[in-house]
Amino acid sequence: MNQRFQVVQPGSAEASGASAPATPKNLPNRGGETNPSAGALQQRFGGAVKRVDVVWGETTVYIDGASALEVITWLKDDPGQQYDYLSDVTAVEYREAEAPIEVVWHLRSLPFRRFLRVKAQIPKGQPLEVDSVWPIFKSADWLERECYDMFGIKFRGHPDLRRILMWEQYKEGFPLRKDFPLRGRFSRSEQLRQALAQNPEAKYSMEELTIADAFEDLPESMRERLKSGERTGE
């Protein structure tokens, strides 16, 4: 079983004359060196790429939310891009009430040692939905769940979009939204009342309880709820 892996060196796809990576210095606020992938994206997708911004040396590509999965799949698979590492999925809501909510993907290309930020803007009033990138990046699993948990953004195609940091019965909404007050939506007494009223059985998700033969040992009322397909969450 001496199946040793071939060591993968980042920067392997760079041209031989490429300079070694160095600490960025004296970055301009706007309009620094643009990541070449931004130009390639504009060429490939045209209208789906709305704007390219360079802030503090980091390139941001604003794309149409509907084509997010298509764009990111191309970035991953195209041999000239090879963005094979998804660092982060998150969202930004601005303080101005009418500013759109942004979904942000931070992508890295290890072979080219590039960094690219992809953003999709969802105007207020429209359903908060984008395609999940879970089919191509498994790292998106929990990151998208967290983003859903905190902002309420639904990732279409995610296999298990449940709350992750808040508990599944959490009813106060989405904590990182700007209309969510810092102290929580409910008063302390209401929070305490809900905590005391919690059902200890609900500490397992319904899905987990049905897998075990412990099912027969459950209280009658719970078995009925499980059979009727009720979920503990939401």
Add this chain to the structure above:
Amino acid sequence: MAKRTVEVELSTTGLDAQGRAQRMPLSAIDDSGSAVAVAAPPSIEPELVGEHMLINIGPQHPATHGVLRLVLELDGETVVRCIPHLGYLHCGFEKSGEYRQYNQIVCWTDREDYLNSIGNNVAFALGAERLFGIEITERCKVLRVIAAELSRIISHLVWLGTTCIDIGAFTPFLWAFQQREKVYLLLEKWVGARLTTSATRVGGMAADIPSGWMEELRHFIKSFPHTIDEIDRMLTRNAIWVGRTVGLGVMTPEEATNWGLSGPMIRASGVAYDVRKDFPYLDYETYDFEVPVGTNGDVYDRFLVRMEELRQSTRILQQAADRLPDGPVNIDDPRVILPPKSKATSEMESMIHHFKVVMEGPRPPIGESYVAVESPKGEKGYYMVSDGTAKPVRWRIRPPSFVNLSAIPKMVEGHLLSDVIAINASIDIVMGEIDR
């Protein structure tokens, strides 16, 4: 008293004749020399075959390194399915950050990955400084490198000690924690706190190092490799250690990249991705150090990678100590840096600056920045968005342990229940960072 020599048979399971670690499959060799899979022993209670059991590890369990809860579906002792539950430590760091000035957020960064507090301070300050467009002084850069590497040493030592305890060895824990105490004493002399350091400010550090501190650091750099050697001698070729770690939780290079692993986790899988080398910061490209890479992607390789990183961190510390330049630590910009206290109480302008920096806070231009550093756990990123006010619109932590832990169902499924503990330990999680 006559000297007594004990012959030790080295070629136990997991070691070859030269005493090197050997990968042992769950198979045997038949007479022709080809491998055959070992058949499962006959079931003692046939009526129980196929019955699955639900078992709950945590949230309060010493081997879950905090308050992680794993729901495991077991077939006998084999894990069929693993469902992690988290959030027990969630306290809304990112939400609170939106109501704080940048220098006030530094205190929050101590408390997320609390084994790497000063490293987080450095990472956060770097992110904020890119947002402000600040270039820090040379002395500050070197001091931050020293801080980051010291904190990497602390974090890896805690990982080493607790993993040893999880797997059943107690002595290395004591050796590791002795050395960790020395680093904490150094930090205490520098910033006045051991765990919650809050050592950085936007544009500089809270304090310069006191006189005589460098001698103590040099003494530590000299004495520390001795402990690594001791732990190395005790564990690396230890048959029990090798038997408990080899071949567990394997991630291939493609899987590791796709699951977004970082730090020692991805490097043990054979991807030489180190933020310090590939996306450098703090002039790391000018330091001479190696990136250890594993080739098997199992728990044992993660251990080897972290052991070597301890040595490499000592190398970087040595170089940083040799090159530490004189000069100011903080930048000369009264809009972000507090004036000296003596001036603030005697000069009108300094007092106004002091008042403005404390009451209004430094204000960055409109923009955003994502700065990632190589924390002991992996790629730690701070993403900040500013709308021109003194408080960020969004402060996002990219937690390396969170993404690393998301691969645990993939890693434990098919292994034994007791191996879940070893695999979970090898991820090096800190729940404070995962739940935030």
